[in-house]
Amino acid sequence: MGYDDRLAEYIAGRYGALRRSAYLLCGDVHQADDLVQSTLVKVMLAHRRLERIDSIDAYARRTMHSTFISSRRRLWHRERPHAQMPDTGTPDPDVDLGLSVRAALQLLPARQRAVVVLRFWEDLSVQATADVLGISEGTVKSHTSRAMATLRTALGEAIVDLPDTTEPQIGALT
Template sequence: MDHTSTSETTAPRPVDFLEFAAACGGRLFRTAYLLTGGDAYLAEDLVQEALSRMYVRWRRLSRLENPAGYAQVVLANTFVSYRRRRSSSERVVHEFPEIVVHDGDPTLRLTLLQALRELSPQDRAVLVLRFWEDRSVEETAAALQLSSSAVRSRSHRALGRMRVLLGDGFATQAIH
């Protein structure tokens, strides 16, 4: 019995997965950060969970036309399922962690994150995917397993809620 070849029984080293994770990790983290309303620790956990789900099926997923897009879908689904089970022992804090931000007005960013946090998880996911990730209604619906009309109505309702939370003068202030 010849034992020289073990490639059939040993899983290949996923070099391409490591490269994939390194290439899209930052974007996944930014999306998760917005989905969680600014909770960097939970965002890291969600990205790790999403990437681990992909790692298990990487042999098949690596053949997809757009694995990075699929990773965004997995991340959104991971976020929604996390919010559903919310039986985590972690406690929510009301302070932002020290994070270096190099773009825009930090006060504006914190105000927007606070307003996003006030929305329901599903509404927040719709707004982040539609407007931050610049996805179409159909792409957002597919990612969140909703109908297109549900995405449109949730977008409308969530944007209205954001306007109430931010106040009428905010749009004028944000432009200047």
């Protein structure tokens, strides 16, 4: 199977998963779409290197998280205009919890958010997360600890069963 076939198969099979991870990173569907598109463009442009890489998925995941983190260094991302006020209806509690968790994720710095998404959404180990982000395992652990403390504070009583460890189960993110 040639590179073009491998890449087309990868995009067809993993586009949805990349988009969901990007949404958790960005907190906005349009920014998530832009992030996935930027990532896939970079993956396609790196075709010479990818022929020697065993896992296109690992390369794409690292590229997406690096692109996200570097985009947060720009000043323009801080402005968030809104065309209209958000809906103020009263959704059921599970929807409220999901919205609360997504809002709390947006409070985290970009690198901490990337660590949380990789560790608990993509279910990567500490070592795999460190490899994707190009940081040490200790940095992954400290970012996880700080991020979880921020999430616990932001969510308050919304999640009472969130354990006080660096390896919590936060399935409510989805």
